[in-house]
Amino acid sequence: MITLEKVHIIPLGFERSVAVKPVRVLGGTSVHIITIGGKHAEKYELSEEQRYFIEAVVNDLEKMGVEVDIHYADLFDFKQAIKAIAEIVVEEKKSGKEVYLNLSSHGRLVSIASALVGWYHGIRMYYVLANRYAKNEEERKLYGRSVCDKPVIIEVPQVELVRPSEEDRFTILLIHSKKKDGKEYVKLGDIAEKFCDEFPHIYSCERDEKGAITRRGLQKLLTKLNRRVMDKLESKGYIKREKIGKNVFLKLTEAGEFLAILEASF
Numbered sequence: 001m002i003t004l005e006k007v008h009i010i011p012l013g014f015e016r017s018v019a020v021k022p023v024r025v026l027g028g029t030s031v032h033i034i035t036i037g038g039k040h041a042e043k044y045e046l047s048e049e050q051r052y053f054i055e056a057v058v059n060d061l062e063k064m065g066v067e068v069d070i071h072y073a074d075l076f077d078f079k080q081a082i083k084a085i086a087e088i089v090v091e092e093k094k095s096g097k098e099v100y101l102n103l104s105s106h107g108r109l110v111s112i113a114s115a116l117v118g119w120y121h122g123i124r125m126y127y128v129l130a131n132r133y134a135k136n137e138e139e140r141k142l143y144g145r146s147v148c149d150k151p152v153i154i155e156v157p158q159v160e161l162v163r164p165s166e167e168d169r170f171t172i173l174l175i176h177s178k179k180k181d182g183k184e185y186v187k188l189g190d191i192a193e194k195f196c197d198e199f200p201h202i203y204s205c206e207r208d209e210k211g212a213i214t215r216r217g218l219q220k221l222l223t224k225l226n227r228r229v230m231d232k233l234e235s236k237g238y239i240k241r242e243k244i245g246k247n248v249f250l251k252l253t254e255a256g257e258f259l260a261i262l263e264a265s266f
Helices: 017-026 038-043 047-063 078-094 108-121 137-143 166-180 188-198 215-235 254-263
Strands: 006-011 030-035 067-072 098-102 124-129 152-156 239-244 247-252
Touching: 006 017, 006 078, 006 108, 017 047, 017 098, 017 124, 017 152, 030 047, 030 078, 038 047, 038 067, 047 067, 078 098, 078 108, 078 254, 098 108, 108 124, 108 254, 166 188, 166 215, 166 239, 166 247, 166 254, 188 215, 188 247, 215 239, 215 247, 247 254
Parallel strands: 006 030, 006 098, 030 067, 098 124
Antiparallel strands: 124 152, 239 247
8 A cells, every 4th residue: 555745735924833833744755835925024114023933933944854945925816826825726736735624714815715625635734723722922932823732623524616627727727827917907819729639539721732831720729619618617717718800819817817827737
């Protein structure tokens, strides 16, 4: 039986014991801490207190022999929180590790973001029930906001979310990559050939002797893409299409952008 290496992802607020104790109980060789810091630190007045808890948690984990990586993100921005968590989840899943995600080490907004990422990517999630809240500054520094002497760890049940098809996800990520380059709208004809490369068993590009796609081949490809992919994505509210002359332009909606961030594959 193959034992997978366990890695924990901990979005960290002003907590200590609820972040460290589960790693000791569940086991794990490495931890990713996601927290507010770096270029985001100046936005919030409590950054000094956050630095204290980062150092305390890292020190506690390293004493346990756990390898720790720190990632900075604006966790008060819902999309940024999802993006930061999802990117690490995807990376660690690709490396074949068993991924655990702590839902109790930050505030409610990050708990929701974490749960969405966890359900979407099918990883293990847990919530730690603390004994009580810290009574004074001494306890707050020793335990964090939540006092956790004997952790009660609730493993969150897996809810299977229906993910879009591979073609749909590929389309959304293609459009999103263009948006990152500053393009709000993407011409369907400009990305159509990429489907022949990515899905050669589904799409074929009829080419001339110079290797360029023929006008007839492009028209057949666009018709198939509209029928198989674009109609569906638009009906589900992930994209908007706008026809200007003979050209069709694509734009991600808010829902489409949210899905691209969840995918974290760009």
